[in-house]
Amino acid sequence: MALLTASSAIILNKSRKFTSMETISIDNILKRNQLSVTDSRKKILELFQGNAGALAHSDIEKRTGEKFDRVTIYRTLQTFVEKGIIHTIPTADNSVLYALCKDECTTGHHHDNHVHFVCDNCNVTYCLDSVVTPEVNLPQGFKPQVIDVVVSGICKNC
């Protein structure tokens, strides 16, 4: 499993164990967004915080050990996207990936102007928060709103 490999290899978001401080932080994220604090939401948020790479629905299903219903995971991810906690990443192979948003995102208003990188080897998708999307000169009449950039190639861990 590509993403299991990833979790051990990547150290972007510092994959240490959560202290009580951080547990509180997860609770706060949920409360800040008027969401009840439930097991599934806490667990799924933890997964995102503990792993730098993006996650697909199926990854979450596996990593939570089939503890939660498929439907619950779908709905949790939907809710998180709506609230601006996570965002989706466009992929060429038509799989939906999700990753944590940065702080500026709010309900219905995402600011994901960073570049995504998919490794052809280990298959991990990174959010390169430090790389800002470049300008694009469009033909007359086209008004850009959001620019999504997905780079694929070989990542720094491969």
Next chain:
Amino acid sequence: MALLTASSAIILNKSRKFTSMETISIDNILKRNQLSVTDSRKKILELFQGNAGALAHSDIEKRTGEKFDRVTIYRTLQTFVEKGIIHTIPTADNSVLYALCKDECTTGHHHDNHVHFVCDNCNVTYCLDSVVTPEVNLPQGFKPQVIDVVVSGICKNC
């Protein structure tokens, strides 16, 4: 239907009727790629040539009037992608879109270094062949291979 609107509004690939010359051209595309010339392949190629916007599997199913089996359409699109006749476009909402490739594409070797534009209003996806993908400065250790740029906003016909 977003894409029906599109077919009448867009003039990128010149949506005129096909002359016998152009019919021959479709046959040639297939023959050039060692594919037998069949009804479904001709019809699907025609659809792509007649409409500038990108097409999803479901669009093709509707526009061919349920004349061909779902499986045939899947296989035809797969074959066309493999032969370099069409290419897929990454989308944030996880639908697969296909569009005609330019001449330089060959089997297993796509050259789609152009920008894609999705209109938020009419929902049409354009291949902006004239807009070359910009350079992206990646962090140390990341080696880029393919850069996909998808811009969304308002198109020139809206």
Next chain:
DNA sequence: ATTAATTCTGCAACTTTGTTGCAAACCTTT
């Protein structure tokens, strides 16, 4: 601390999307 009100979860059933094997139909070549 209990209770009432609200929110969330899990189940069941369903829809949509995509895949595979195989026999019949079709296209190409001779």
Next chain:
DNA sequence: AAAGGTTTGCAACAAAGTTGCAGAATTAAT
């Protein structure tokens, strides 16, 4: 026109995603 290979359509299946609803959990109020 017939042999050979290729392509199609059917059936059956697998995977992905959605919806309604009753019961469980969370939150807010007493």
